[in-house]
Amino acid sequence: MESGRMLFLARVFATHAIVGYALVRGFTDADPRVGIVFGLLPDVDLCFPAEWGWPLVHRAVTHTPLFALAIVAGAYAVTRERTIALAAGLAIGSHLAIDSLSPGGIDWLFPLETTWSPGIAVHGLFATVALWAVSIGILAWRSDVFSQFSTG
Ligand SMILES: [Zn+2]
Structure with a gap:
């Protein structure tokens, strides 16, 4: 794999990871x-x-609301904890939301092939910086660092 593609994928994975982490936190x-x-x-x-x-190619079955619902239901069935199911839903939902805006889109109505997208470069530099900034903002908001100042 060429180095440019590897750097792109590293940025994409890091973004999905930090957004999921921040939403759950x-x-x-x-x-x-x-x-x-x-x-x-x-x-x-x-x-x-x-x-x-198909449907086991990139951006097919694993990038659908149907898959997300199955994962959330499975997470709840295994753990019996609504918090874990909510966390799974937020994280996987964020992935689908981000990817659905990209030029490749996702199959919202899987198994029908209905890939529509606004074609936003969500994995481009500007959107990546914006997604990271919002995620860091959420983490700062939920951080205990700020509460130390208010308690004296
Ligand atoms: Zn994806």
């Missing part, structure tokens, strides 16, 4: 590392052999 009581796992989960399709074909 900011809006649930779950371990925020759950956000990293489920924030990255849809891209497991990059590991599938090409000969498997």
Whole structure:
């Protein structure tokens, strides 16, 4: 794999991981590392052999609301904790939301092929900086650092 492609994928993975981590840390009581796992989960399709074909190609079944619902239901079935299910939903949902805005889009109505997208460069430099800034803002908001000043 060429180095430019590897750097692109590293940036994409890091963005999905930090957004998932920040959302879980900011809006649930779950371990925020759950956000990293489920924030990255849809891209497991990059590991599938090409000969498997559709729907196991990149941005097919693992990038659908149907898959996300199955994962959330599965997380709840295994853990019996609504917090974990919420965390999984936030993280995987953030991945789908980000990717759905990109030029490749996602199949919102899978198994129908309905890839529509506004074609925003969500993995470009500007959007990456914006996503990281919002994530860091959420982490700062939920950080205990600021509360130390108010308690004296
Ligand atoms: Zn993806």
